[in-house]
Amino acid sequence: MSTGALPTAGPMMPEPLRVRSLRRETADTFTVSLDVSERPGGFPFQPGQFNMLYAFGVGEVPISISGDPARPGELLHTVRTVGAVTEALRRVGRGGRMGVRGPYGRPWPLEEARGLDVVVVAGGLGLAPLRSAILHLLRHRTEYGRVSLLVGARSPEGLLYRRELARWQEDARLKVLVTVDQAGPEWKGHVGVVPALLRDVELEPSRTVALMCGPEVMMRFTVRELERQGVPDSRIHLSLERNMKCAVGFCGHCQLVPFFVCKDGPVLPYDRLRPFINPREV
Amino acid sequence: MASSLPPIEEHPFLRGLSPEQVKAIACDVREVSFPAGALLLREGDEARTLFLLRSGRVSLELNVPGQGPRQLETLKAGDILGLSWLFPPYRWHLDARAVEPVESFALDASCLRGPSPEHPVLEPALAMRLLRQLYERLERVRMQRMDLYKVGP
Ligand SMILES: Cc1cc2nc3c(=O)[nH]c(=O)nc-3n(C[C@H](O)[C@H](O)[C@H](O)COP(=O)(O)OP(=O)(O)OC[C@H]3O[C@@H](n4cnc5c(N)ncnc54)[C@H](O)[C@@H]3O)c2cc1C
Ligand code: FES
Numbered sequence: 191m192s193t194g195a196l197p198t199a200g201p202m203m204p205e206p207l208r209v210r211s212l213r214r215e216t217a218d219t220f221t222v223s224l225d226v227s228e229r230p231g232g233f234p235f236q237p238g239q240f241n242m243l244y245a246f247g248v249g250e251v252p253i254s255i256s257g258d259p260a261r262p263g264e265l266l267h268t269v270r271t272v273g274a275v276t277e278a279l280r281r282v283g284r285g286g287r288m289g290v291r292g293p294y295g296r297p298w299p300l301e302e303a304r305g306l307d308v309v310v311v312a313g314g315l316g317l318a319p320l321r322s323a324i325l326h327l328l329r330h331r332t333e334y335g336r337v338s339l340l341v342g343a344r345s346p347e348g349l350l351y352r353r354e355l356a357r358w359q360e361d362a363r364l365k366v367l368v369t370v371d372q373a374g375p376e377w378k379g380h381v382g383v384v385p386a387l388l389r390d391v392e393l394e395p396s397r398t399v400a401l402m403c404g405p406e407v408m409m410r411f412t413v414r415e416l417e418r419q420g421v422p423d424s425r426i427h428l429s430l431e432r433n434m435k436c437a438v439g440f441c442g443h444c445q446l447v448p449f450f451v452c453k454d455g456p457v458l459p460y461d462r463l464r465p466f467i468n469p470r471e472v
Numbered sequence: 473m474a475s476s477l478p479p480i481e482e483h484p485f486l487r488g489l490s491p492e493q494v495k496a497i498a499c500d501v502r503e504v505s506f507p508a509g510a511l512l513l514r515e516g517d518e519a520r521t522l523f524l525l526r527s528g529r530v531s532l533e534l535n536v537p538g539q540g541p542r543q544l545e546t547l548k549a550g551d552i553l554g555l556s557w558l559f560p561p562y563r564w565h566l567d568a569r570a571v572e573p574v575e576s577f578a579l580d581a582s583c584l585r586g587p588s589p590e591h592p593v594l595e596p597a598l599a600m601r602l603l604r605q606l607y608e609r610l611e612r613v614r615m616q617r618m619d620l621y622k623v624g625p
Contacts, residue, residue: 314621344621371616373543378571381531381543383615389550405620411611 202436204244204289207265209282215268215350219315220280221256224265224290232262236297237322238429238457242437243267244289245278252434252452254319255293259326265290268318268350294437295456298323299427303399306425307335309391311412313342313384313404317350319429319456320403324358331363338365338391342384342408345370346377365391384408385415395420401457403429406467413460423461430456430467477526480577484550485524485605489597497598500580506570512553513568519556520581525549528574533567541567545612552605557581558592 207224214220226233235255244250257266271277282288300323308327312320327337339358343349349368359366367387369380380387384404398421402409409428416426432444432451439453447466449455480486480501481494489497504523506512512523512530529548533541544566547553553576556564562581585592594602 375541380546382545383612386612408620411615
């Protein structure tokens, strides 16, 4: 039995925060900045953690924090409108309020990765929870070995943070490779699947840590390619998505056999995940 | 320039083969280069070359009537290009365009498959490597077809 203190009503109560700005990223994705100026110390979090965002009267959903962990005065989330709650969050608009509780979950293992090469692999919206990790890596660049970022999307129009991505591509401290599944003749970048990009990364398997978020099938194929190249499973970290309700390990909604994704994850190493997500859940 | 690039036996497609095997496979080989924008293969043309790409990037394209060319996959140094010479009707069924200047080895198909195209005699090592390339390409195409980034089930 757990000896830890039980969460009280406190952690379950969303805090209403005002929408400072809303920026469109792609046709169905926007980044919302929430006003935390009245909170002493702002909203500290660790890269990879998420909040529960509440659209009043509609419902609550888990959304990763996509901002810079070194700037807790700015709370950012990048949201894709896929259904009732995310659509209601978009409609809140500038000046309106949404409920927030968090931060929750196990973050990216950036301490453990210190001194090692880091390969960051993002598919589609998966770049959102990895953005905070990339900003951390850039801020503490000298503490890490080679840092590579591989990004995949359905089409050039589906790429998140396009301007920032272009800046990162110019940044000599990072190797950035971008690919899309389909493109017209105007696209001068790579066309193909994300795992194929790994061939262009100089990997020293024994000193490589991989951080990955995206559609699970993409992650499985990428894991296989990393394994083929000799990266140990314990150094491959995946961020998982499961339906959530409480986000604090109570309700079991997010259960993946032995794990509560909200509490034990969302970031988990592949050696622990392997029996449960590969090839199919039981 | 091509001269500073590794020799043919060090191309990833052939790496690890004995000098005799390389000689048997690369029995008729040329060094070729293409400026950005040039077509290496054109849909409908006779297929008689296996390219081993040495530098640059190539886009495989399919022309969709009314929409123009769609890029299907990018190939780059270390990849091979062009397999339609293996089977009748020996015609390219895609375009391949240099996205940036490309250096490549061009292996002659009639030499690769032997004197009789209908009954090709492939070096076993070549056959295995082609199979592997095809298998890996199949895996990538399967993944692309799943349209992984779309929302919902
Ligand atoms: C830890 C964690 C972090 C997350 N981070 C983000 C984030 O940063 N940004 C973000 O936009 N979303 C994120 N999500 C996913 C987000 O929580 C869901 O998209 C949201 O719950 C959908 O709620 P809805 O009511 O709008 O849509 P629903 O009505 O619940 O779903 C509408 C449709 O979308 C599909 N759908 C639902 N969830 C997903 C999903 N995760 N992926 C693909 N299709 C889905 C459903 O199958 C359904 O067809 C995260 C999820 C988890 C668990
Ligand atoms: S969401 Fe309730 S246990 Fe994880």
